[in-house]
Amino acid sequence: MTRPALAVLALALNALVWGLSWWPLRQLDVDGLHPLWTTACVFTLATVVLSFISPSGWVHFKQHPQLWWLMAASGLTNVGFNWAVTTGDVVRVVLLFYLMPTWSLLLAWWLLGERPTRGALTRLGLALMGVVLVLKTPESPWPLPQDLSDLLAILGGFCFALTNIWLLRLQHTSESSRMIAMFSGGALMAVACAVLATLAGVAAWVPHASVTEQMLTWSPWVLGLSAAFLVSNFALQYGAARLSAHTTAMVMMSEVVFASVSSVALGASTLTWRVGLGGGMIVLAALLASQAHTPKDPTP
Template identity: 85%
Template sequence: MTTRPMLAVLALALNALVWGLSWWPLRQLDAAGLHPLWATAAVFTLATLVLTFISPQGWRHFHQHPQLWWLMAASGLTNIGFNWAVTTGDVVRVVLLFYLMPTWSLLLAWWMLGERPTRGALMRLSLALVGVLLVLKTPESPWPLPQDLPDVLALLAGFCFALTNIWLLRLQHTPESSRMVAMFGGGALMAVVCAILATWAGVIPALSMLATNDIGAWAPYVLGLSAAFLVSNFTLQYGAARLSAHTTAMVMMSEVVFASVSSVALGASALTWRVGLGGGMIVLAALLASQAHTDKTHA
């Protein structure tokens, strides 16, 4: 492997590492009194301001390409769902359910892009769904349904991430800076709106309660996560542009390893045989989907 592909792989691995370990600072923020919705709002607002300062022209194309607002909404809901789920739920279950995303992509591409699924695609869909049933099924549950809010949020986040990828494909003709601003701005806008509505409904504590807390307890985590997410986005753009879709997907799957090892080691997850087997099926289905996409691209 030459130096440039190696750098691309390392860039993608860094992106996977950031997201695979993001659960820990998010839980530190939650312990300091900052609910995941407010934490997401703070982190992505700061990142959006930095990105706007670096690339102010990113906002200029929203009038010409109003579909960027749909990308903003999908990306924002992805971050809300994932961050909330990984903060309050079992990290391994959340990450595995989130990676059902290729299944959602298959169904969304059929609906939005008119791409009819092949027999192989339907077999991969079946494999992934069996994996999800194993992950969701516990000895206490009579039916393999989502157990609690984190499970539901993880599934919704994976769906929104698939929708984000569909919009990225449909908006590939737009400037990269506009797409980046839409994704980070969506994380900020949607988190702020959802946090305000959830606070008004009494679902989460009000932000004003943070006045009694020491800002030094949570500000470093907000700054660190904002910087980490910005760097991870740049590394994703660098790596994905230089490697095949299959290689990119394989490297990005290391997020499952980073999240699983770190959460089990720190006691934030319990790795059972059902989760391991079901997770393996979900990951395998995702890798097979990326391989099929690569073969179709090079055909």
Template identity: 80%
Template sequence: MTSPMLAVLALALNALVWGLSWWPLRQLDANGLHPLWSTACVFTLATLVLTLVRPSGWGHFKQYPQLWWLMAASGLTNVGFNWAVTTGDVVRVVLLFYLMPTWSLLLAWWLLGDRPTRGALARLGLALLGVVLVLKAPESPWPLPQDLPDILALLAGFCFALTNIWLLRLQHTPESARMMAMFGGGACMALACALVPWADGLGASAAMAWLSDASLAQATTWAPYLVGLSVAFLVSNFSLQYGAARLSAHTTAMVMMSEVVFASVSSVALGASALSWRIGLGGGMIVLAALLASQSHTSKDTTP
């Protein structure tokens, strides 16, 4: 039997990587590399490494065509989150992204027939209350989409919930095929969004400037961040697959909400956000919900 706690720790590692990813992405953006191109470069590099290590991964797409759906969902998750967290307020973006448990619960009910228990609904309510506490300051508007980063964060959260559902549905497929779908999706979707004409109105095509401005000095500055992110995302996505394929969609959603805490703490420590009692209390509620979820496994939570 697979240890439930090991799967929870794997998801927590994935959340830690994504919770800290905003900083290197902003460093790349500050050096002239748009987040869409950063995402395309990072995931292309990771896909090449996977192809060299496990070339058989691509061969499973013909046998399991649903992998293309995983590729699309995962790719759009990476595009939306990376773009939003680079250009928007870190804490706000992450919190809007983690309205994801709502999508996850509904998608699991619809696609998997996984009816939520009263306990799952209670934990979801506790976590979402924590999100509202952190996001809704007295002087701020209600957490409705205000600009492009907000919309991207919501889209990324929906696509991440869908990614978790597809990971559960495809848990019988080879691990190498799932990883290839996820990293290949990140590379293809980011490249497509950077190049399509409609992106011009959203500022995406401004990223094209780096192609003409690129210099050896800039490439030297970008390289450590790109390589580091590629390695970190490889480790984190392996952890996500390990955990999400062995836990229920509800539990996965709750544990992954710890990313809110990692992003909040890191952004406050580096001066990108201000700490308040609301963030502390709301973050504590989110962590509590995740801990309760990790202790509440049903027969669906583990895989022999």
């Protein structure tokens, strides 16, 4: 198998993991572990593993304090996405999350000084029209977010765009330091949000059964998710380093397909014509945005 083909498969694996992550998250939620606590457990375990694999990654935080911003943005991305995809309609959540290119356009204008082109503004308008269709329902007089999961999905996509901006600004740092920042951010932000949500009565500390019984039920899922997210991140790093930016973005959009097909098949989503048409507009805007990137030569 050629290296480009292997790189595409690696990116598809990353998209598959994230596209199907809603299912184990919901299983744990049914078993009594709130998605915030699930995210905290999964990313804490992954951070410990990464720290053993590459302990030098922590050293760069003192030299590059901006890594703390990457940590916060990445952590809030996972909090928003995992909570939303567990409690909301999976297709709506994933589509709203993939407004990320729209946020990237605005954030790059603000933080990087990259003025948007006429084509970029056209893609922005296309994506926003898609959002209106996705959010609009017969019961809603205005296309506003319907519930917490909609808001979380939009917040997660915004933070994902911010994460990518910080990754661009920190590309001179080591890969290990960026990975540790992203995974430790998932752990830290999830723990903070879980504690606040628990104190507010939104999430429970420990449900009806004993801690020991719950741990036996939760552990296989938590271990599996931690391993899957670690493998998917390594796959993303491998694939993105060997393919052009627009190819990477197009392959990553397959997450929408994996999430939509699996959730509709298992009854976790309802695919209406509005969601289908609006989602198509959002995906098209994202694909057009990916084509606007200047490709790079694959790594030999």
